[in-house]
Amino acid sequence: MQSRLDKSPVATWWWTVDRWFLAAFLSLMGLGIVLSFAASPAVAQRIGLDSFHFATRQIIFTIPALGVMLAVSFLESRQIRRMALAMLCVMLVLMVAVLYIGVEVKGARRWVSLAGVSIQPSEFLKPAFVVICAWLFAEHKRQPDIPGNLFAMLLLALVISLLVAQPDFGQTMLVLGTWGVMFFMAGLPWLWIIALGAAGIGGVFAAYTVFPHVAGRIDRFMTGEGDTFQVDMGRDALINGGWFGVGPGEGTVKRVIPDSHADFVFSVAGEEFGLIMCFFIMTIFAFIVLRGLSTALKEQDDFTRYAVGGLVTVFGLQSVINMAVNLQLMPAKGMTLPFISYGGSSQIAIAISMGMVLALTRKRPEKRKQLGFAPSQRAMPAE
Helix, strand or coil, rough: CCCCCCCCCEEEHHCCHHHHHHHHHHHHHHHHHHHHHHHHHHHHHHHCCCCHHHHHHHHHHHHHHHHHHHHEEEEEEHHHHHHHHHHHHHHHHHHHHHHEEEEEEEEEEEEECCCCCCECCCHHHHHHHHHHHHHHHHHHCCCCCCHHHHHHHHHHHHHHHHHHHCCHHHHHHHHHHHHHHHHCCCCCCCHHHHHHHHHHHHHHHHHHHHHHHHHHHHHHHHHHHCCCCCHHHHHHHHHHHHCCCCCCCCCCCHHHHHCCCCCHHHHHHHHHHHHHHHHHHHHHHHHHHHHHHHHHCCCHHHHHHHHHHHHHHHHHHHHHHHHHHHCCCCCCCCCCCCCCCCHHHHHHHHHHHHHHHHCCCCHHHHHHHHHCCCCCCCCEEEE
């Protein structure tokens, strides 16, 4: 245990970091490893790999993810902005490159291989995009003559264009929804809210009309006809588990779910550990989002308020989409459950995002001064 008198960087970090956030993130990482052992062996055996291939890789991904999250949490606000700007520039370049040299899977190009390592640039783009938009909104509010809102709109248009080109409509809706929440926090007029809502509805209609695979997913969700095997099995796994589950390693429905270790790990949790575990997982995600938004609303610094609000919003929306697909409340969409689903890019990118949250919510002297808590000064004796 670190002493409060210890002024080393690690001790200072320990006494200033939000330990509730930290505990929640570590809990999700731990659950990700446990559920990987439950969900992945059947998938690995089906494709001819060692039973614990994916579980071992989940641990391998989690170790650097934890290191990255803790390292980022040591940064100051200015360093977070610089890091986000560098990430944004690099990922925009890779987003363009993936359209030409990316690996095509099921008609979409979302992955690029660098030095033998597969990277999904859109995962790393999200936290950088959120932080830079937060900075642009804050600058416009600080000096209205700076066209920060306009630049944020142009950046949004650029990012959405690149996502649609892949195509990746799940990430597109996720980015658009998060940007809308941040813009709302920045005080946009009601006219803009109506316009953005209409644009979102128009975008969904256009995607349904232009892209057959989007229309197919929506039609299967609405009618229940066509290839709905995976989502049906995900629902059956939850039903089979009941309230308390069938026990670790005893699940049967999970063995036939193709993506049980990734997009449908929530269903595996329900089958083997019961709905009680599902509610526990949802509670952790809800706690992170609500605590993040509550902390953001109390912030005096506009940049910190928008950035923290945006980062926990994208984190929460992604988790809601994944769980809603497992519960057949939304059309199927390949989106991971943060910190729990298998995936290297997702693990590292989410770790960066939550490291930024830890860094921006740390208790710092300048924040106390903004709130009116100036350090006490002893009266000097008269000469």
